[in-house]
Amino acid sequence: MSNRKRQLSRCICTGTSLDRMLRPAILTVLRDCRRGLHGYGIEQRLEEFQFCRRSSPDFTGLYRLLKKMEAEGLLRSAKNPSDTGPAKRIYSMTVRGKQCLTRWRISLLNYRDMLDDLLDRMKSNEFEEGQ
Amino acid sequence: MSNRKRQLSRCICTGTSLDRMLRPAILTVLRDCRRGLHGYGIEQRLEEFQFCRRSSPDFTGLYRLLKKMEAEGLLRSAKNPSDTGPAKRIYSMTVRGKQCLTRWRISLLNYRDMLDDLLDRMKSNEFEEGQ
DNA sequence: CATTACTATTAGATCATGTCTAATAGAAAG
């Protein structure tokens, strides 16, 4: 009902809706790890990425995305038979996944241009911001 | 257009899921237009923004977002009584909307840093590494 | 007058993504 009470600290302007980097980041991690990795390992690598610094990537979403990307033909997976312990599913990239990563880079470069354009427009009228 | 297996040209790596700029862009447009604007007018201004160049902003989503942002206290609106023609709803910013815009700028600057970090990692490792 | 284009808004549906809780289960360490 009354959303008016919502504080700025919980507002979307804090950037909570922005992260859209998981797909290209997964592809990057797997490109740099030829032997493949299971979900848990991918998650650990992702923690080094700056966009994961404010909070670890959500593992539920990550595992689900891995399955989806496999269904899309970007990844392949195999059960790891030699391991003891719970079944791990080892993911690695397909050729199509590599093409996809290349395309992602172009898209993200374009995206950065759009972002710069917006940031430029946002600051252009700052003189009226007094207290 | 048929429902074939999704080609690279329709893959998400083209960047179709990236746009998350509508909220700060609306705030920017309204900041630069003191008298307020109705949805249709906002949409026309948005077309100048680079992130809208590849396609016009979706008007359904825009109108819905305007209502939502009003409910959140970022915008206020009033019916335009003097006009002939269909009822226009004139939106303008609240004080809170201005604070929100300021915060958005910080968030987007941080976001750009994350993007740069990811882009750097994407290009960094195209050779083989010893295990 | 009829048609078309433009202005202006709303509703419903679906999809992509993010995030929360919860559950399961083996292994290693104390």
Added chain:
DNA sequence: CTTTCTATTAGACATGATCTAATAGTAATG
């Protein structure tokens, strides 16, 4: 035996983007 770490899955819900469709007045053209 209990805790912690490793490893995965499921369900639910929220946000946001985008598609179709519908409505309705106004203005210009023929």
